[in-house]
Amino acid sequence: MSKLSKLLAFEFEALKNELVTKYDEINIRVSGNWAENLEVEASKDSVTLWGPYSPDGRKPGKQPPSEAIEQWLKDKGIASRLEKEISITSLAYLIARKIGREGWKRQGTPLVRSVVTPERIQQIIDKISEDQLNDFTATILTYFKTTAL
Numbered sequence: 317m318s319k320l321s322k323l324l325a326f327e328f329e330a331l332k333n334e335l336v337t338k339y340d341e342i343n344i345r346v347s348g349n350w351a352e353n354l355e356v357e358a359s360k361d362s363v364t365l366w367g368p369y370s371p372d373g374r375k376p377g378k379q380p381p382s383e384a385i386e387q388w389l390k391d392k393g394i395a396s397r398l399e400k401e402i403s404i405t406s407l408a409y410l411i412a413r414k415i416g417r418e419g420w421k422r423q424g425t426p427l428v429r430s431v432v433t434p435e436r437i438q439q440i441i442d443k444i445s446e447d448q449l450n451d452f453t454a455t456i457l458t459y460f461k462t463t464a465l
Contacts (some may be wrong), residue, residue: 379416
């Protein structure tokens with residue numbers, strides 16, 4: 317892994333921690349699966365921060381899995397209150413179908429956009445630029461020292 321990838325991995329880990337902190341601060345944790353499954357993947361040439369889904373919402377299109385919604389209903393305590401009126405499986409399917417058709421947007425603070433701001437991205441760019449400039453300067457100075465006229 318290059319020095320740049322290591323620096324980016326460090327910054328992405330910091331972003332991940334900031335996202336989890338904000339996630340808990342705005343109290344949207346239900347099962348905790350989102351926070352616990354955030355992952356930073358670093359390779360030789362790139363670094364990626366990814367999670368199982370966006371806590372900020374979902375665009376219309378493909379229907380999410382009913383099983384995930386069924387688990388969410390149980391984790392949230394909604395399932396036990398509705399069992400006499402509708403089965404949990406049926407309710408989860410109906411919710412998944414509606415999300416697939418219309419999408420879903422979280423009300424309140426958009427988590428990712430509140431942490432991954434243009435200012436935060438600029439901070440990362442500044443750190444990387446400074447580090448790259450230092451490396452470049454050191455390389456040039458070494459070159460001049462070894463090829464002195």
